[in-house]
Amino acid sequence: MTSDILQFLAALLASSVEMVEALTIVLAVGVTRSWRPALLGVGAGLIALAIVVVAFGPSLVNYVPIDALRVTIGTLLLIFGLQWLRKAVLRSSSLKAKHNEAQIYEDEVRMLRREGKDPDSFDWTGFTVAFKGVFLEGLEVAFIVLTFGTNEGRFDIPIYGATVGLILVVGTGLVVHKPLSRVPENTIKYAVGLLLSAFGTFWAGEGVGVEWTLQDPTIVALVGVYAAVSAALVWYLKPQAGLAPAFEEPTA
Amino acid sequence: MRYVKGFGLFWWDFIVGDSIVLAGGVLTLLGVGYVLAMNDVGLVEFVVPAGVIVTLVLSLPRRR
Numbered sequence: 001m002t003s004d005i006l007q008f009l010a011a012l013l014a015s016s017v018e019m020v021e022a023l024t025i026v027l028a029v030g031v032t033r034s035w036r037p038a039l040l041g042v043g044a045g046l047i048a049l050a051i052v053v054v055a056f057g058p059s060l061v062n063y064v065p066i067d068a069l070r071v072t073i074g075t076l077l078l079i080f081g082l083q084w085l086r087k088a089v090l091r092s093s094s095l096k097a098k099h100n101e102a103q104i105y106e107d108e109v110r111m112l113r114r115e116g117k118d119p120d121s122f123d124w125t126g127f128t129v130a131f132k133g134v135f136l137e138g139l140e141v142a143f144i145v146l147t148f149g150t151n152e153g154r155f156d157i158p159i160y161g162a163t164v165g166l167i168l169v170v171g172t173g174l175v176v177h178k179p180l181s182r183v184p185e186n187t188i189k190y191a192v193g194l195l196l197s198a199f200g201t202f203w204a205g206e207g208v209g210v211e212w213t214l215q216d217p218t219i220v221a222l223v224g225v226y227a228a229v230s231a232a233l234v235w236y237l238k239p240q241a242g243l244a245p246a247f248e249e250p251t252a
Numbered sequence: 253m254r255y256v257k258g259f260g261l262f263w264w265d266f267i268v269g270d271s272i273v274l275a276g277g278v279l280t281l282l283g284v285g286y287v288l289a290m291n292d293v294g295l296v297e298f299v300v301p302a303g304v305i306v307t308l309v310l311s312l313p314r315r316r
Contacts, residue, residue, distance in 0.1 A: 071282070075278060075279070075282060076267065078278050078304065079267055079269075079274055079275050079278050080269075082274045082278065082304070082307065082308055082311070083269040083270060083271065083274055085308060086270075086271060086274065086308060086311050086312065087270070089308075089312065090312070090313075095313065125265075197304065201300060201301055201304050204278075204282055204285075204300075205282075205285060205297070205300045208282050208285045208286040208289055209285075209286060209289030209290060209296075210285060210289050210296050210297050210300055211289075211297065212297055213297060218297075222301055225301060225305075226301075226304075226305070229305050229308070230308075233308070233309065233312065237312065237313075240313070
């Protein structure tokens with residue numbers, strides 16, 4: 001009985017860590033870009049995950065090249081996160097004009113109309129980021145459940161643990177997404193840049209063979225280090241703002 | 253053909269975006285990280301984040 005409870009808690013905690021990582025990415029995409037591509041990305045990620053899990057079953061652990069996936073997804077997230085972080089540093093140091101969403105929306109709609117494109121066209125970038133986050137983290141949850149289940153010879157307890165974890169994490173997401181949407185957009189984008197860069201560094205690093213001593217808490221340490229460095233960069237660059245006009249770049 | 257071009261442009265924009273320094277820097281850094289990790293260099297877990305920071309700094313405009 002005690003061993004069952006411990007196995008349940010271990011599966012719950014381990015899978016919750018992975019689900020929180022996926023939730024962070026989905027919330028980031030939903031709050032900063034739009035909820036439609038974020039939620040469609042979640043749906044597509046879950047479908048792809050279900051297909052992989054059903055197709056391979058318990059032998060999944062032997063077939064899916066998890067390190068190759070970590071490198072691919074981690075590299076893309078790191079590049080994407082750094083692009084946002086770079087823009088956030090430039091905006092915070094006033095070297096780049098701050099986001100004015102209403103103005104940007106008007107400009108984008110005008111530009112798309114001029115080019116003959118539909119201004120309501122689908123946001124593939126938001127979709128792709130949400131899809132990758134859910135797919136990779138979902139695979140890791142599947143690995144956790146399969147590893148616990150295979151070791152103990154029964155899958156029900158780790159599945160219960162992961163399911164309770166899923167309910168808790170999704171519940172948390174439903175509660176926090178509203179307050180998050182009230183935070184100024186430039187601040188959110190700064191935070192998202194930090195988070196994606198940290199996740200990307202962690203996953204891509206794991207994929208190329210880096211063994212993080214702190215394991216998952218490394219992500220928190222990376223966020224702290226990147227936040228400190230970017231704040232120092234803003235402080236260093238700010239004096240330039242008076243010398244040069246704020247320049248515009250394509251928006252993210 | 254239009255869709256192939258659109259698909260290629262999406263990935264180019266997604267990966268390269270506004271700064272080719274970031275994409276090039278990250279790919280180079282991960283290559284270096286792989287070599288260091290394969291040779292059991294203990295400091296690789298500090299080299300990779302440090303390289304990320306250097307890449308970010310290099311992508312920013314110089315002080316005039």
